[in-house]
Amino acid sequence: MKYIDEFRDGEVARKIADRLAIEARGDRQYSFMEFCGGHTHAISRYGVRELLPVNVRMIHGPGCPVCVLPIGRVDMAIKLALEHEVIVCTYGDTMRVPASDSLSLTKAKARGGDIRMVYSAADALTVARDNPERQVVFFAIGFETTTPPTALAILRAQREGLKNFSVLCCHVLTPSAITHILESPEVRQYGTVPIDGFIGPAHVSIVIGSGPYEHFAEEYRKPVVIAGFEPLDVMQAILMLVRQVNDGRAHVENEFTRAVDRDGNLAAQQKVSEVFELRPSFEWRGLGEVPYSALKIRPAFAEFDAERRFGLGYRPVADNKACECGAILRGVKQPTDCRIFGTVCTPENPVGSCMVSSEGACAAHYAYGRFKDIPVVTA
Amino acid sequence: MNLGGIRKDVSIELVPEAQVGDYVIVHVGHAIGMIDPEEAERTLALFGEMSAAMAAAEPAP
Numbered sequence: 338m339k340y341i342d343e344f345r346d347g348e349v350a351r352k353i354a355d356r357l358a359i360e361a362r363g364d365r366q367y368s369f370m371e372f373c374g375g376h377t378h379a380i381s382r383y384g385v386r387e388l389l390p391v392n393v394r395m396i397h398g399p400g401c402p403v404c405v406l407p408i409g410r411v412d413m414a415i416k417l418a419l420e421h422e423v424i425v426c427t428y429g430d431t432m433r434v435p436a437s438d439s440l441s442l443t444k445a446k447a448r449g450g451d452i453r454m455v456y457s458a459a460d461a462l463t464v465a466r467d468n469p470e471r472q473v474v475f476f477a478i479g480f481e482t483t484t485p486p487t488a489l490a491i492l493r494a495q496r497e498g499l500k501n502f503s504v505l506c507c508h509v510l511t512p513s514a515i516t517h518i519l520e521s522p523e524v525r526q527y528g529t530v531p532i533d534g535f536i537g538p539a540h541v542s543i544v545i546g547s548g549p550y551e552h553f554a555e556e557y558r559k560p561v562v563i564a565g566f567e568p569l570d571v572m573q574a575i576l577m578l579v580r581q582v583n584d585g586r587a588h589v590e591n592e593f594t595r596a597v598d599r600d601g602n603l604a605a606q607q608k609v610s611e612v613f614e615l616r617p618s619f620e621w622r623g624l625g626e627v628p629y630s631a632l633k634i635r636p637a638f639a640e641f642d643a644e645r646r647f648g649l650g651y652r653p654v655a656d657n658k659a660c661e662c663g664a665i666l667r668g669v670k671q672p673t674d675c676r677i678f679g680t681v682c683t684p685e686n687p688v689g690s691c692m693v694s695s696e697g698a699c700a701a702h703y704a705y706g707r708f709k710d711i712p713v714v715t716a
Numbered sequence: 717m718n719l720g721g722i723r724k725d726v727s728i729e730l731v732p733e734a735q736v737g738d739y740v741i742v743h744v745g746h747a748i749g750m751i752d753p754e755e756a757e758r759t760l761a762l763f764g765e766m767s768a769a770m771a772a773a774e775p776a777p
Binding site for chain 2: 338339340341343344346349352353428456457458459460479482483485486489540543544569570573592593594595596597602604605608
């Protein structure tokens with residue numbers, strides 16, 4: 338397909354790799370965090386890591402929407418389905434996120450909950466129109482990319498005067514998560530997670546623009562290169578980061594100019610700010626409570642806020658003790674550092690959230706990389 | 717929208733300027749941005765330049 342195939346050319350990837358090998362200085366290490374799960378997936382799927390010089394290391398970031406969704410939030414959605422008997426609509430990946438009592442939305446559905454997978458927020462609206470006698474809640478998750486469609490759904494519900502539609506809003510914000518990582522003790526004090534720069538998200542940046550990253554470059558002296566989701570985009574962005582580090586520069590650069598500019602999608606931003614406001618604090622799986630890192634529905638749209646309509650309170654729940662998702666989401670550990678990776682915890686039976694979505698660090702490594710580092714044992 | 721042969725309805729409410737024939741980036745059923753063909757060519761040319769630079773850097777036989 339046009340604009341895809343050209344950006345997956347293996348020959349060109351090798352040439353960028355050769356250039357990287359020349360320009361990455363042998364006397365130092367380079368550690369870059371790819372914030373976004375889309376990049377984590379691309380790096381694993383296309384074997385980008387194998388094309389990098391040994392002293393260039395990629396650290397997976399927390400930019401995988403279902404990975405950072407804490408158990409307590411999934412519990413709220415399950416409660417809505419099983420106790421309030423509403424129809425809960427949500428994105429496919431969200432269905433399998435482990436929750437309390439060994440449940441997930443999929444398992445709650447097996448117990449009789451009316452839980453439906455939808456492709457978009459607009460489809461949840463259709464479910465509400467088709468079931469006027471039932472309450473329908475859209476369990477909305479994701480970063481700045483999925484937020485504008487949720488805003489559109491709420492605006493449309495208001496226009497149509499829908500009385501049976503509301504949203505359990507769990508939308509989170511990329512810049513606050515990056516700040517949180519840069520402020521974390523692992524990065525600031527102990528240096529256990531060395532970060533020399535970031536690959537900035539592709540689709541998130543289409544919406545918010547490259548402007549919001551300028552603060553990290555200036556304040557924390559960390560270069561940021563926004564990259565597309567194709568393997569050549571990632572390779573080129575890594576090369577641009579190596580060049581910035583070598584030159585002692587810390588700027589925001591944009592490799593994904595075919596879709597990202599400095600201001601982003603202003604129409605989308607306008608819809609989001611019309612419907613949502615900042616939440617003072619939100620719990621992320623792995624990162625804990627992060628101030629001003631998420632959105633909630635404005636009081637003017639209170640009737641579409643499922644938390645208010647059903648009087649839902651948030652109760653934090655600790656992750657499974659054996660699970661290392663928290664440390665993996667902070668960049669402190671790799672999937673293979675987890676004792677249950679690939680044995681107890683697999684994509685078919687995920688214990689931790691990083692094994693659920695194909696964007697999760699564990700699922701991506703399980704699908705594309707595990708045979709490289711798990712010894713073959715004959716039965 | 718036509719996705720490599722698959723036809724699918726998507727909302728263009730977030731990119732009202734999109735016209736038939738344009739390439740859009742789709743996320744959860746909504747076009748969230750457009751592809752700028754000139755910038756795409758420029759990025760590809762950047763990859764190409766690298767190849768040319770590498771070829772030029774190789775020692776003559």
